[in-house]
Structure formats: C-alpha cells, structure tokens
Amino acid sequence: MNKPAMIDFATATAVGAPLAPAQPQALHDLVPGEARDSLLAVHDVLRRRLPLGPLATYEAGGGSCSVLPPDLLGRSRVTVVDIDEDQVRNNTYADEAILGDVQAYSFGRESFDLVICYNVIEHLPHVDAALLNFRDALKPGGLILIGAPNPRSLSGVVTKYSPHWFHVWFYRTIRGIRDAGLPGEPPFPTFFHPLVTLPKLQTFAAANGLEMIYRREVESPRYPEMRRRKPLFAALVDAGTAMLNAVLPRGTDVRRGDYHVILRKS
Numbered sequence: 001m002n003k004p005a006m007i008d009f010a011t012a013t014a015v016g017a018p019l020a021p022a023q024p025q026a027l028h029d030l031v032p033g034e035a036r037d038s039l040l041a042v043h044d045v046l047r048r049r050l051p052l053g054p055l056a057t058y059e060a061g062g063g064s065c066s067v068l069p070p071d072l073l074g075r076s077r078v079t080v081v082d083i084d085e086d087q088v089r090n091n092t093y094a095d096e097a098i099l100g101d102v103q104a105y106s107f108g109r110e111s112f113d114l115v116i117c118y119n120v121i122e123h124l125p126h127v128d129a130a131l132l133n134f135r136d137a138l139k140p141g142g143l144i145l146i147g148a149p150n151p152r153s154l155s156g157v158v159t160k161y162s163p164h165w166f167h168v169w170f171y172r173t174i175r176g177i178r179d180a181g182l183p184g185e186p187p188f189p190t191f192f193h194p195l196v197t198l199p200k201l202q203t204f205a206a207a208n209g210l211e212m213i214y215r216r217e218v219e220s221p222r223y224p225e226m227r228r229r230k231p232l233f234a235a236l237v238d239a240g241t242a243m244l245n246a247v248l249p250r251g252t253d254v255r256r257g258d259y260h261v262i263l264r265k266s
C-alpha cells in the first residue's frame, strides 16, 4: 500500500550521530541508548540472515508502525494482523492489514521469511499458541523477531503489577503523550504470560524447533527519555535503581527493562 510513509521519521527526531541509511519510524521514539543500539544490531542480523530478493513478512500485532529498516521493508510484502480496529485502519505500510488475533490466526504453512512481534507478547494470554502459529507460518530457516518488556526488571515489575490507569497516567504525564489511552492508542492492557520471561521463552523456543540466534537485554528506553523530559523524576528513579542494583545479586541491572530476540526455525 503506502510504504514510503514509514521512512525518515526517525531522522527528524533522533539526537546524536547522523544515521545512514534512513531509519524506520520505530526508531523515532528511541533516544540514543542500549535499546536503539540493539535495534540497529537486530537490523544487521536480519540483513545477513534473510534471503536476498523479495521477502514475505508477517507483522503480528503490527500496529501502525514497522520496526524494519527501509531497505528490508522496501523489498517485503508485509502482512499485518492486529486485534485493534483503529490500529489496522491507521496502518500505512502493510500490503495487507487483517483484523485478527495472532493467537488464533493461522496462515498457510511455510508462508513467511520473517515474523515480527514487537511489543506485543506482553499483551497476550496465550503466548505459546501465538509462537507456534508464527513457527508454522515460517519457511525453514525463517526468523522471528520479538521485542518485549523484561518482567524481571523494575519497569517490568511495575508494569506487571500496576493497574492500567497508572500506565495511561505515566504515558500522559511522564512521557508527554496526550492521546495515550484513547481508542487505538497505547498503552494497551498487559497480561504478562510466563513465557514473556526470557529464560522461559528460550526454553520453549528450543523445545519447539526455534533456535535463539540473537538475545539482548537493554536498558528501557524510558530511562534516557525520562532524563531528557523529567530530569528530577529521572534522578529519583535512577537513585532507586542504583540502590536496588547494589543490594541485588552481582550483575543484576533492574534497568534492563526490555529485550530483543531473534529465533530461527530449523
């Protein structure tokens, strides 16, 4: 449909080093930091591992913006499935946008080179069903990219155990997103199935023919964002996380609020 709408958004808002080539919209709200670095590393893995030529890409819970870089998006036929009518309506980059539930929706076997499920599994009560659908929809050697919050981080614990109104408040007040919580706008209600926890996800993947070829936990992009937007509030949170890290087992960093993984179908 209208893929060029995706391109170049990030370059308008990104702070820091010049970016080449043009970056996808998904990077637009990632201020410089570990999450942004990891997403760029993910793009490199996808470029190296995906076949040359046209790609069939399935964005599960695609929402209205893709995480793919323009060079991969440009040669992808993108199919989006999302459960939210507004998200489907607002999608500008998919070749096909389907209103549906990724836990139940099944495509023909071996239809796709790549499945992207980015910031979605935390919203699903049946992550196992969704993952098995993704695997079956992949061609052999195909890849699944998952981005998700880390339930074992401070932001993960707070998100998991706080009510939805608090998430809306945080988005509006701390993140400054005025439309937050309106129909079709994030934050979306979270569920946090046990498989969102990274070691459990890795074990489940291995048991179901999916090898984890990329895994990185990153500082939640909310921290650099807060330091920029609300320095006083950020200083308090930073002090709190430093104290927690000091008393928790060595090597723990409760700031690692998100992760990226790439699974490869054998």
Ligand SMILES: C[S@@+](CC[C@H](N)C(=O)[O-])C[C@H]1O[C@@H](n2cnc3c(N)ncnc32)[C@H](O)[C@@H]1O
Pocket: 060, 061, 062, 063, 064, 065, 066, 081, 082, 083, 084, 087, 100, 101, 102, 103, 117, 118, 119, 120, 123, 124, 186, 188
């Ligand atoms: C936080 S948004 C992420 C959107 C997009 N992947 C991104 O990174 O910008 C979560 C998306 O998952 C969708 N979603 C939640 N549960 C779903 C389900 N069971 N099936 C399909 N989509 C779902 C929501 O409607 C929303 O568009």
